[in-house]
Amino acid sequence: MRMRLGEWRLRPSIVVLFIAMVLPVFTAAIWAGYVSLERMARSQAEESVDRARVETIGHTEALVDPIASLVRVSSRLAAEQPEFFRQDRALPTMLEVLSHSPTISSVYVGFADGSYRMALRVPPKVKIHGKDPPPITLYANRWIDRSAKSPLEVYTFLDTSSQVLGTSTATTTYDPRVRAWYKDAVEKKGLITSNPYIYATTGLPGITVAMPFMVKGQVGGVVAIDILMDxxxxxxxxxxxxxxxxxxxxxxxxxxxxxxxxxxxxxxxxxxxxxxxxxxxxxxxxxxxxxxxxxxxxxxxxxxxxxxxxxxxxxxxxxxxxxxxxxxxxxxxLEDFVGEASANNRQLLLMGLVAIGLQVLVIYALSRRIARPLEQLEQQVQDVQDFKTTHSEPVRSRIREISSLATSVGTLQGAITAFSAFVPRELVRQLIATGHKLELGGRSQFLTVMFTDLEAFSTLTEITPAQELLDRVSHYFDVVTRATIVEKGTLDKFIGDGVMAFWGAPAQLEDHAYHACVAALRIQRGMDKLNADYAERGIPPLRVRVGIHSDAVLVGNMGAPDRMSYTVMGDGVNLAARLEGTNKEFGTNICISHAVFREAGERLWIRRIGVVTVKGRRQDLQVYELMGLKDGDPELLATPQIIRLCEMTNKAYASFEDGDIGQARQRFIEITEAFPGDPLALAMIAKCKTTDDEVITV
CATH class of the missing domain: 3.30.450 (Beta-Lactamase)
Structure with a gap:
């Protein structure tokens, strides 16, 4: 083909377009990545700082609030029992408060008369009265009694089991009433938290949570707890x-x-x-x-x-x-957060430049391998566009997409030929897939054939407007077509309100009888949904009858050289059509032959209809009604009620077959009682009245 003005050759175009597309995108990506990473780093820094703020305030509150609750409880106890903390029996309670948290340094009570009791955790290397406490001292009980003229300060040292290790006594000038925690609590008349200060007893920094208690309307003293700030x-x-x-x-x-x-x-x-x-x-x-x-x-x-x-x-x-x-x-x-991002950006830039250089070289080499097979495919597509059916030499390429495209173009050439002679489209697809030749001829093959028909269609045509009738029949055809395609069937033709389909050709299909039965059930479920929609709109329902038979039939291209149809013919086809009509006699929906039952019956829930005589055949035919699947699609599985109906019907028919007509009639009556109006049971009751082994002719 000649190039027109303004057209480019493929090989240089690929390289130029690649560079033109990649460089701006790469530059923009690097810049966007740099800005985004820096923005993310800044955002992360701000979020981390804010999270640390929340955690710090929350931790401090969580440290102080429980201790404030302990102070409130202890203050209430002192108010209710004014002498409790003056006595040694208060020590276990105060030690229990100490054990509440390792951050509690001491628990103490300053009384209004200047007396003072403290339970404290003794830190290492602390001297009491200028001396070291006993070696394994953990706690100390400090008591100052102001009732004497010369107040004494007594320390009692305790181990981890609260056993007394020794005591130390000395005169003291310590007066809790002049301490800031005491005066602030009395002045506020409520709970206070002091500013940090250095404890006189231990020399450690901390805060005090204190609260006064009242005795007979007067301040009896102040309860306090020291919290270490470390x-x-x-x-x-x-x-x-x-x-x-x-x-x-x-x-x-x-x-x-x-x-x-x-x-x-x-x-x-x-x-x-x-x-x-x-x-x-x-x-x-x-x-x-x-x-x-x-x-x-x-x-x-x-x-x-x-x-x-x-x-x-x-x-x-x-x-x-x-x-x-x-x-x-x-x-x-901020460098703690953006430093890594900056390093990543520099590394990304370097790697990107190297990658672009390598890609340009690779693209240039690949463009040479891509261009030639694409030029060949261009010519083949032009042939298809011109409806030329001559087959070109196959295009070969190691590139999967080009190879796939070449195969597709070849298939398209065959499809154009097939579509000029065959309908429907799905059949043509199967013929192309299986490689069938477009010539008259056929072969005998064991297949499964299905016929469908609308009940009372003649009456429907008389009472339904033409457009509405067309719409309803089209919906019905759509349901049948979809079910057939889903179950890998071949849709043969539409015959008035009937549809003919078969399974097993042109493509081989295992379990074709089973697939036909599943398709029939799908049709019934699809019509149920369609009729439900009709019912909501006040439109009468459509009832579909289905007949299925498996047999050896002639299958192939039938007709004339200039107009042919891929179809099936033979006695098995006629029998499938007769089975569809058998539904009318028994009020059933799906009739299947014994041949279908033999091929797929173990996977189906069926009930026996009986032996019928088909017009034009010498031999009688055993017929069954298909009710549901035993496994597979949950929507098509037989319900417990259907299973019960099948079992009751088969049991009744067994009596009929054994010649026990009375018992058979009674069992069919039981079916009508359990399933009122069941047409098959009613038909069999009538049959039991007239004959013992008469067969029905259809």
Whole structure:
């Protein structure tokens, strides 16, 4: 074929188009990937910071709230039993509170008269009255009795089993009433949480949760629990947003409450005294820088630059109901999140460039192998377009798509020839697939033939408008056609309101009798659905009768050289048509012959109709009604009622066949009682009245 102006050759076109398509897409993909990864990294950083904020506040509340509940319960107990905590019997209760959480340092009660009882967890290396406690000391009971002129402070040391290890007694000036936790609780007249401070007893940092109790309308004292702050620092360290991030909690004065680096919570002055660290005294300047940037931003989370690096910072206050003006402060370098994304982008860019170079070389080589067979196929398609039936040399290619295309073009050439002589289309497809020659002739073959017909079609044509009749018959034909095709049958022809189909040719088919029976059941189920739709619209239903027979028939191309039909003929075909008419005599839907029963009966639920005489045949014929499948498509399986009907009918017919007409008649009557109006049972009852072994002629 000559090239027209503006047309390109295939080989260079493939390479040029490939480069033109791939390069922009690749560039856009790399850029989009870079932007997307960086955006995702930023989003991940922000989400991680926010998640850390929620977890930190939640953990702190979860740490304090249960202990606040313990303080409330203990305060109520002290109010109800004012002398309880003054006595040693209170010690087990206080030790139980201590065991509630390892973060509880001590539990104590300060009384209005200045007396004081404390149960505390004794940390290592702590001196009591200037001396070391006994070696295995775990707890201590501290008691100060202010009833004496010279108050004494008594420590009782206990082991893990609460056994007494020893005591230590000394004079004391300690007065709980002057302590901040006592005065704040009395002043508020309710639960308070103190600011962090260094415990006088243990020298450890912590907070106090305290609540007063009332005795006869007066303050009887204050119950308090000390909570160590080092657990919060450990939590912050375990929940770092990224490897180089910082997390801390600060109060309104900028003093550190907890830090992911626990060593930065406290500092020691020249005299050796411990005090809390301020945010601007931290070794790492980032929190202080973020604190300074906070005023320039109107939101809790913001980004700021330091020495060329970008950081994400968040200042999140604790909720008001927590009762403390604390902030969660999180600072994390953005590089911790985008660094990996940037490295991935660089690697992706390098790999992409190498891949494009290799692909250009491969595409160039493949274009040479693709072009020639495609040019040959182009000529063959042109021949098909011109309805030329001459067969060209087959095109060969190692490329699967081209090879498949070549096969398809060859098949198309054969199909054009076949379609000029055969209908219906599905039959032509099968003939092409099986390689049948387009010439007159046939052969004898054992097949299964099916006829269908509409009951009372003549009456229907008289009372139904032409267009409506056409629509209804077309729907019926569609149901039959679909069922036949699904079950691999060959649709032969439409005969008025009847349809003829057969199984086993032109393509060989195992179990063709069974497939024909399944198709018949599909037709009945399809008509049930169609009739249900008719019923909703007030249209009378259509009842289809089916006859199926398996026999050796002549199958092949019948007719004249210029007009032929692929069909079947013979006595077996006539018998299948007669079986369709047998339904009229017994009121049944699907009649099958004994030959069909012999081929597929073990997979079907059937009931015997009897021995009938077919016009034109000398031999009688055993006929059955097909009711359903024993296995297979759930929609076609026989229901328990159908199975029962089959069993009752076959049992009744066995009596009839044995000559016990009375018992047979009684059993058929029982069928009509169980299944009122069953036409086959009614027909057999009538037959039992007239003769003992008469056969019916159809």
């Amino acid at each position: 657990s919060l620092s450990h939590f912050l360290k375990a929940r770092l947003v990224s490897p180089n991030s910082l997390s801390l909690i600060v109060d309104r004065d900028g003093l550190i409450v907890a830090h992911s680096d626990a060593s930065q919570v406290l500092k020691r002055d020249v005299a050796g005294a411990l005090s809390r660290v301020r945010i601007n005294e931290l070794k790492d300047p980032l929190p202080a820088l973020a604190f300074g940037e906070r005023g320039a931003h109107k939101q809790a989370q913001f980004n700021f630059m330091h020495r060329g690096d970008e950081y994400v910072a968040m200042f999140a206050p604790f909720p008001p109901e927590f009762g403390k003006a604390w902030d969660v402060v999180i600072v994390t370098p």
